[in-house]
Amino acid sequence: MQIPNEILEYCKQTIGVPSGFSPASGGCINNGGTVKTAQGMFFIKWNDAKRFPNMFTVESKGLGLLAQTKAIKIPEVMSVYEGESYSCLILENIQASLKTSDYNSKLGEGLADIHHHSNETYGLEHTNYIGSLFQYNHPSENWPEFFYHQRIKPQVDLALSNKQLSQADADQFHLLKEKLSQLLPSEKPSLIHGDLWGGNVMTDSQGEPVLIDPAVAYSHREMDIAMTRLFGSFDQEFYDAYHSSYPLVSGFEDRLDLYNLYPVLVHVNLFGGSYRNQAMRIVLKYTK
Incomplete structure (x- = not known):
């Protein structure tokens, strides 16, 4: 899996030049994975902008509503892009660890x-x-x-x-x-x-x-x-x-x-x- 050029250009403008990309496994709707830049690690999701209009704009709104409750950790939305051919969502990267006892x-x-x-x-x-x-x-x-x-x-x-x-x-x-x-x-x-x-x-x-x-x-x-x-x-x-x-x-x-x-x-x-x-x-x- 490769990040489309349109999305790469957007990444360069917002989170820096990607120096590494690790595709995520298990997704059946969107493409995605972890991007490394000089500014840190980010998680990026992308899809066809024409087939799924405003998909990531409304997902961003949903994440925001959940985050406002301050009840459970929600990944921070770094940026949303709705382009000509592709759209994408750039999120805080979550590093997984072992679950706490509670x-x-x-x-x-x-x-x-x-x-x-x-x-x-x-x-x-x-x-x-x-x-x-x-x-x-x-x-x-x-x-x-x-x-x-x-x-x-x-x-x-x-x-x-x-x-x-x-x-x-x-x-x-x-x-x-x-x-x-x-x-x-x-x-x-x-x-x-x-x-x-x-x-x-x-x-x-x-x-x-x-x-x-x-x-x-x-x-x-x-x-x-x-x-x-x-x-x-x-x-x-x-x-x-x-x-x-x-x-x-x-x-x-x-x-x-x-x-x-x-x-x-x-x-x-x-x-x-x-x-x-x-x-x-x-x-x-x-x-x-």
Whole structure:
């Protein structure tokens, strides 16, 4: 992997001439890695500016919202570039170390602190991204309506148009819409990370937790907790600390799969395959 010339020129103007580059492993959406210059080490992400307009501008805003809470370490945004062919995000480089003994407790307490930051409505002032897909955030005071119209329906419509779901599949989601007001409890909007799986939690040089790659919105905080269990669970100490700081409303276990329907649908649209079957199992569970 090589840094495109357009991005290299931008780096020279902002962080100095790169003298080394180490590609990051594991990313499936963006290109990225660690850049060394005379000014220090930085982490850089880049992508196609035309395919993903404003991707890093809105990610920068999301990181800023999380950082303002001062609850958990968030990488500092050094610079954002929206160019003709490429866009990029230059971040503080996080040097990983061994976790402290209270790492999971601090992560749980910190997430609870983030979730205490609220807003008058669900949503956000702008559209952002979940992976490489648009995440729509038109404000609403009604959580079930927001969940359906801004989270579920756009993904179903996209999957239908790309033939990842059939019309019969899509009809099941219309049935789900009618049940959401009974299934989803009301609670004040919370600032959430929005893409909280294990790959988006790091450890810094002090062994403290760091959150990266958010898809923020003012949403229902149970969305974050549910996603921590989509690809295996976080440590039990994390859940204990979170619950001690900000207890969940009873019945969360019954709602967990429903909340994870959103990221599963995102995976249907990004990767197809067995995720379609997983999505349909979930929707049928709640529409029987």
